[in-house]
Amino acid sequence: MMPFLTEMWGTPSAPHQKGQELYSAIRDSYKQLYSFLGAKEEDTFVLTSSGSEAVNHVIHSVYRETTLPTGKNQFLTSKVDEAPAIMAVGALERLGCVGKMVPVNNQGLVTAESLATALSPRTALLSLSWGNGLTGPIQPLGELSALCRQRGILLHLEATHILGKLMFSLEETGADFITFNGDQLHGPRGTGGLWVRHGVKCAPFISGGSDQGGLRAGALNVPGLVGLAAACKEGADSVDYICTEIARLRDKLENGIIEKIPETSLFFRNQERLPHVTSMAFPGVSNEALLFLLNRKGICASIGGGHFQQLALMLIESGINEKTAQEALSFSLSRYTTEQDIDEAIPLIVESVIQLQKLSQKLVS
């Protein structure tokens, strides 16, 4: 990114040298991104400033391109979706749209049956978080996308936690829109992407000029584009490693913990799930207390929030009882996680859990 943050500061849309000298880097970056996604040349890719912006872009675009001309005003998400989709649909509700969150089963999955129950002739869009970045379940696309196609419903997949983690065929997803956040793929802050299948209408979200084919105003963020493309290339190269070695380390973490604390609840373990994520609950331990104690020991975990939903709420939607859900924590590995990291983390997590269990027993007694 450095040349583009320093000497090569031109605006690509400006018809002079400072703009033109950026062309080859821009072209190479788009090629890397298209290749990473498995996109066709005639598909559209919009560089956004975040996954959140990309999700808002999709939902507002469908409102403009489908709802306004056809009256189809129902927008579906799932009960375990992330905040941008749910809240962008919420914003449309003030304009006369109807949002509905499709329930999930006890595997955290939207089924064809629950989708069939939720949809109506007025459904414009199903927006799904493809793989859940806190709990791991991967939505069963085959059935869902077939149903969407059959009923004339556009399908948006938020794919941040899938990209670079799982192999897939873009064609087979059946998606019309795919969005992702750059910094969660080791790309630079302030980047994200929106892919639009060729032939699907897309309106601008940020209006105001001819940049990015008129689909996003504002001078192209060239350093961001170059950094994101490099991150995606590295991501593509490490999918195998993530699916084998990192999945093994994640399993080692789970096994190491459950060996010492057998009463731990491990969620979504016996199903298809993301290779780098695990969530678990420790009886008698408040997840917030554990989160803060682990932080002091150098371990970063998550209970959701930010653009995620609360972990506890998503677990409750998946049929986990409320008390257990409030005791749950999510751990996430990356391709930089080492065996040594895991070997050090297990005893730290175990001792922290036991420490808090003792404390809570004292408080009760």
Place this chain on the structure above:
Amino acid sequence: MMPFLTEMWGTPSAPHQKGQELYSAIRDSYKQLYSFLGAKEEDTFVLTSSGSEAVNHVIHSVYRETTLPTGKNQFLTSKVDEAPAIMAVGALERLGCVGKMVPVNNQGLVTAESLATALSPRTALLSLSWGNGLTGPIQPLGELSALCRQRGILLHLEATHILGKLMFSLEETGADFITFNGDQLHGPRGTGGLWVRHGVKCAPFISGGSDQGGLRAGALNVPGLVGLAAACKEGADSVDYICTEIARLRDKLENGIIEKIPETSLFFRNQERLPHVTSMAFPGVSNEALLFLLNRKGICASIGGGHFQQLALMLIESGINEKTAQEALSFSLSRYTTEQDIDEAIPLIVESVIQLQKLSQKLVS
């Protein structure tokens, strides 16, 4: 920006060390930005990904917070405004709003009279480009903001070309919203800002979480924030230099050209205008041809486009005849422009103009 693009990659909203270690840099950056704008602590500042996003944010926010609850659905811009405001209002027209571009006088200015004629009891917002980055005129805020206040109209100023170029009192502008683009202030690509006066309602544009007080979803772009704040600090420190030395160099450029080509039309010269911008027209010279010829000689000029309007169209709106407008070019200096730059540019511009004038005479004869 470097530490925040490398080791300090945490998410500020995440409750652990990698997030917390960012706090002091974030706090210092916001302080610099508030100080640069002259904002009060209780005012709101939203870091956006561009000026275009910030402008869209204002216009959509006014739609949600004013139009939907009150029915006030008229949005005013000016005939010399930039593309994001005009096109964001255009997007609202599909939702039942009415956009109107207020005419300008032959100084390129919106007058209180033309505003009074254009507004109605249903006017929600006046959105103005405060200083025109291609032609230089500075809108007369006193009268306009008084009229807006008196008639209950919100006032948005797009201030990209004013910030770091002119001293002003935020209070005296009477503005409710101020937006700007970061990279045009020597900040990093992918940054912009939105200031909201304390007490003015603002809705999120990118929905989806609690980041930036719920006003903009997506993890805070910390490297962008830090870079933008540093650029604004440098911008504040160089206002005097721009208003004196750079204005002198701009005048030297104008005088040097008109001395050799006395038939040059210089626009908006005898009025209050930006210190670093000039626009001029050379009889018998197509501005596109001149733009490309100058580019080959290392001089970057502009005829508008991108997020700007076409220069020619803005000049026509200001009463310049169409033929002259099509011969016009805009030059812009920065604090890095040197006397030597200007001394070298004058003969290059002059020889290019004469070369093209001869060519066009040949074509005619």
